[in-house]
Every structure is written in C-alpha cells, then in structure tokens.
Amino acid sequence: MTLKTFAVLAALASGLALSTSAYALPAVLQQGQGLGAYIDLDQLKALGDDVVLVDIRTADRYAAGHIPGAINIPREFIETPDVGGVIGETKTYEELEPILASYGLSYDQTIFVYGEFEENPLSPDSGRFPGKIYVSLDQAGFPNVHILSGGVNIWDGELSTEASVLPPSDLKLTNTKPYIVQKDYVVEALTKDDTYVLDARGTTGFDKAHIPGSINVPIGLFSNANQLHDDIDGLIARLDELGIDKDDEIITTCGWGWAASDLLAVLKDLGYTNLKLYDGSWTEWVQDPDLPKAGTDFATS
The missing domain is CATH 3.40.250.10 (Rhodanese-like domain)
Structure with a gap:
C-alpha cells in the first residue's frame, strides 16, 4: 500500500x-x-x-x-x-x-x-x-x-489497525557499504589525530564510564530519542567547539549503539562524510578486561 x-x-x-x-x-x-x-x-x-x-x-x-x-x-x-x-x-x-x-x-x-x-x-x-x-x-x-x-x-490522522504486508522479494544484498566497526577498529582509531570517537549518551552516563579518548556529544543536544529538536544549534556549537572538519573520520558510540546511530544520521545530514558506528558500544567495551576504561566508576590512582 x-x-x-x-x-x-x-x-x-x-x-x-x-x-x-x-x-x-x-x-x-x-x-x-x-x-x-x-x-x-x-x-x-x-x-x-x-x-x-x-x-x-x-x-x-x-x-x-x-x-x-x-x-x-x-x-x-x-x-x-x-x-x-x-x-x-x-x-x-x-x-x-x-x-x-x-x-x-x-x-x-x-x-x-x-x-x-x-x-x-x-x-x-x-x-x-x-x-x-x-x-x-x-x-x-x-x-x-x-x-x-x-x-x-x-501522525496527525487516524491510526490503522489493519495490517499491511508486501509480497516477498528476490532481494540480494549486493550493494553493501559497511561502516559498522568493531572494537579493534576503535582501539586503533583512538591513536589517530584526525579521528574522533563521539559518545552520544547523556552526560551523567558518560561521566560515570566511557571509552578513554572519546568525547561526549549528548543525544539531548539534538533529539528526544524519537524526534529531532526544531533547533539543534547546541549540537552544531559542540561540533564547532571540537573543531571537527566535515571529512574527518567520526566514530559514534553510546551504550548500545542506538543513540549513536541517531547521532550518525544527523551528522550525515549536517554534511559530515566519513562516518562509522561502533555498534557494540559501551556494553561490549566494558566486558573486555584488557581494554582501558575511564570515568568516575573507573577511576585510577
């Protein structure tokens, strides 16, 4: 339909x-x-x-x-x-x-x-x-x-309770463009000057625990987790503050990879061209005892 x-x-x-x-x-x-x-x-x-x-x-x-x-x-x-x-x-x-x-x-x-x-x-x-x-x-x-x-x-009209179904297709995923990356990629990326790892979680969660070297760009600067704000000047100001060029590599992360994906999409609309998603995000990172952690819950003396 x-x-x-x-x-x-x-x-x-x-x-x-x-x-x-x-x-x-x-x-x-x-x-x-x-x-x-x-x-x-x-x-x-x-x-x-x-x-x-x-x-x-x-x-x-x-x-x-x-x-x-x-x-x-x-x-x-x-x-x-x-x-x-x-x-x-x-x-x-x-x-x-x-x-x-x-x-x-x-x-x-x-x-x-x-x-x-x-x-x-x-x-x-x-x-x-x-x-x-x-x-x-x-x-x-x-x-x-x-x-x-x-x-x-x-949606400003009536909602429907009538299910819609499409007939099966002969889809073959022949045009894939992988940009979901794994933790090993992130580890290496953190050593590069022109790569930024942006954590989309709220400030409280980020401050408690995050990937060392990552930078907090909270989802609250641009979205309520379902709808973009009508004004994302705060997000733009944060990106300008960080001095990120439109062609710099950006890896987005968060807790599960969800808020990070919303951030990636809005960055794409803002004209950033070299975007990656660390899908495993913090829930994967924290489970690896060999990886460094930062934040108040991971303070080191």
Missing part, C-alpha cells in the same frame, strides 16, 4: 492542511537538495507511490495502531538479541538478506522507518531510536532509506 492510498487524500478531502510546521525538521537540515536521513511529516505527505513505511515496534504495538499502509518489521528481526550482555547489534548481511526479502524490501524502494517515543525504560524491543534501523538498512545498500522524525507520535 502506498501513501496515496492512505490519509493524504483523505486529509485533503476533509480540509486538513498539510502544513505540520510544529513537526518540521531543524532549518539547518532543510537547506540541501533532496531528502536527508531524517524527514518530517510534510516531506512524507508530499511523496506519492512506491513508498514503504516500516514500523519497527513490536507486533502488539503495531497492531494497536500504526500509520496506515506501514508494514511491521520489529527491530528484533534486524538486530541480535542479548548475546553475552551485548544487546541489539545489527545482524550480519547473511542473516539480514533472507529476512528483509521475506518482508518484501528491495533496493528500488523509498523506505521510511519509524518508531515511537516511550516513557518506559529501554529494552531490546524498544520503539525508540529508529536511527539504528536506518543504519542497518543504509549500510546494507538500500539507496533511499530515511527516518521519520517523531515517528507514529506525530
């Missing part, structure tokens, strides 16, 4: 204005041509056929109400479960290919992933941090994948 078959025409017919300025992206992200990693509701509504909405929430949350026409791929099918305390890493290409094909995804689609804001604590099946699913698909080679800023929470 395409966007033309749900809500847009109905909204127009009922006189609803398509302007959703309250949900618009920060102006600094709207200066380029075409769609960025993040899109807003106006941009979504302006599109026509051949658009695929992917709801990353659990099946029960999807069934209770989703954006009309969206298919449901819970994040647990794209990410690994808890493996030795490391949670939610993107599955390998070999694992992803048959899964994504079974849901009907293909390289020729324009895909929008969305989640929701939840007050509940984070868990492996959380609907927050859709940027991680964006990264999973983008680095798997999908050329037109985006994040709906605000997710289901900003």
